[in-house]
Amino acid sequence: MLYLGALVEQKGFTMKRKFKLYAAILFSFVMLFSFESCNKSQFSNNRNVSSATGWAINNNKGGFQYNTNYKGQQTPPNMVLVEGGTYTKGRVQDDPMRDWNNSPNQQHVQSFYMDQTEVTNVMYLEYLDWLKRNENYNIYLGALPDTLVWRNKLGYAEEMVNSYLRHPAFSDYPVVGVSWIQAYEYAEWRTDRYQELILENSGWLSKGATLTDKGGKIANNDSLIKSGNFNQDAYVQIPNKSFGGDDNIEGWSELLRGNSSRKESNRMANIAGVSADSMAPASANRETGLITPKFRLPTESEWEYAALGLKEVREFNVYQARKKYPWQGQYTRTGQRRNLGDQLANFKNSDGDYGGIAGWSDDGADITNRVASYNANAFGLYDMAGNVAEWVADVYRPIVDDEFNDFNYYRGNDYKKFVIDGGNNEVVLAEETQYKTLSSGKRVAVVREGEIMTMDLEDQDLKNRTQFDQSYNVDFRDGDVRSTRAYNEEGETQTMYKSPDLNAISDSGETTLISDQVRVYKGGSWKDRAYWLDPAQRRFYHQDQATDFIGFRCVMSRLGGKSLDMKKRSRN
Secondary structure (H helix, E strand, O other): OHHHHHHHHHHOOOHHHHHHHHHHHHHHHHHHHHHHHHHHOOOOOOOOEOOOOOOEOOOOOOOOOOOOOOOOOOOOOOEEEEOOEEEEEOOOOOOOOOOOOOOOEEEEEOOEEEEOOOOEHHHHHHHHHHHHHHOOHHHHHHHOOOHHHHOEOOEOOHHHHHHOOOOHHHOOOEOOOOOHHHHHHHHHHHHHHHHHHHHHHOOOOOOOOOOEOOOOEEOOOOOEOOOOOOOHHHHHHOHHHOOOOOOOOOOHHHHHOOOOOHHHHHHHHHHHOOOHHHOOOOOOOHHHOOOOOOOEOOOHHHHHHHHHOHHHHEEOOEEOOOOOOOOOOOOOEOOOOOOOOOEOOOOOOEOOEOOEEOOEEOOOOOOOOOOOOOOOOOOOOOOOOOOOEEEEEEEOOOOOOOOOOOEOOOOOOEOEEEOEEOOEEOEOOHHHOEEEEOOOOOEEEEEOOOOEOEEEOOHHHHOOOOOOOOOEOOOOOOOOOOOOOOEOOOOOEOOOOOOOOOOOOOOOOOOOOOOOOEEEEEOOOOOOOHHHHOOOOOEEEEOOOOOOOEEOOOEEEOOOOOOOOOOOOOOO
16 A cells, blocks of 8 residues: 555645545555455354344344353352363272272363362251251251261260251361262252352342242232242243242242333233233243253262362373372371471371370361361362262262273263153142152152152163163163173173162172162261372262261362363463
8 A cells, every 4th residue: 555655646646636546545455354354254243143144133122042242150159160181090099909999090071160168067057947948847857967977886976966067166067977869969959049049140030039928929029929949940941830830820920030020021921912921931041151050969080080189280281290199299297397297188197096186286186177177289179188088979889890981980870851741841749749768767858849850761762872872871881781791591681789788688698788879989087097088099888878977069060161261272
């Protein structure tokens, strides 16, 4: 352009002709630039215009709606991001006997969020209080921890029985006496309460929608509803049947949409030619970005990876050292001058030594200790060794099969689908609550009011599937025809593990405790020696049972990128 301008000046054009020529030159360059931009992407600068068709989306006159301004997944309360990566699962540092229970294998874990600390007594008491106020009393009783786990035949611990769960002195101590099933149910409850809060804060759900008085009236609302509690699955699948399963809720618009009015609901219903109460309520679907993944127990792979905290021993994606514990170094005692010699975790130092002598307490605790009393690992997670061992989601088997899945390994998949009757999902009513009596004698609710009924996958669901061929996959390659020659003439499988009752020996003489009802726990505890603090160590316990040394923490899957740094790129 500078060259053309100089040429115009050399020709001696008049001022008027110069202006016209400069304007023509400028217009040509603008058109050329516009043409090039259109060739790259005609709609790249407008996220509310379809890149596929050019039609407007998110238009207030209707049409395709999608959250184009999604800011990323929020970090749940008490959680930190554990960035996924590769590690060697089952690599035990001290294994002089070559324990067959650990078979080292390289695996990759996706990013996820994890509780910084174990679930504490006060966190679990909030759960109990909610159940007592909003659920059947039998459900509350089924969720109570077993405080008698503190008793011992030859030891005194009655004050622990009476006070550990509820006394404020232990409020920030990890909850114990909770079975795997109870921990699972806690995670389900936490999902619903967290999701309900997000929908309330974003205006998709009326505040206090589940808070009803004895007359069945919503707070600050005269509309009558069938009492019931919020459930994430029910809200997503059939929002008009939320809160107790009643699809004829009077005033559902005000209930489910905090920013809607009854007048507007009636107006829209008249346009559609139906009654207001028969219309499906406007609800937040997954496209809004507001429906979160569920809280759950971590898989064994996730837990072990998180405990190792390998990010602190990496440089240019090459492991520079082998870690024995969640912290750096090969020893359990700190080398810092300020507290030289103190233990870095809460565990049993030796026979008869749970915390050192008076005035020189090695680990600061004789039983459990307040959470976050010791330094966090590289991921910001506390107490991944010692204090209490922790439940993980996996069904226990002595070794990981040679043909394990090296991406997010997990043994325990039991695939279900929602029950559909007459084209509609079936919501559990109050009288349909299903209970299960555990081997401990405790009766717990496994299917509650407001949840959607589920069932096993059927043949048509499994047809032409190559990645799975059955609904129940816990026993895959574990005594079935794929992993053994031991099957009878009829082709029926003989499973490897057939566990008897915990307090009896089966008629066949089998005495193994390994079954589909046995779960893995990890991490070592205040009752364990240092050997069990290695994150790769693994043990098992029946999912119905509880102890004074096993607690738990929750995780939530991360959606989207591996890292919080969206500009992060691979290193070459």
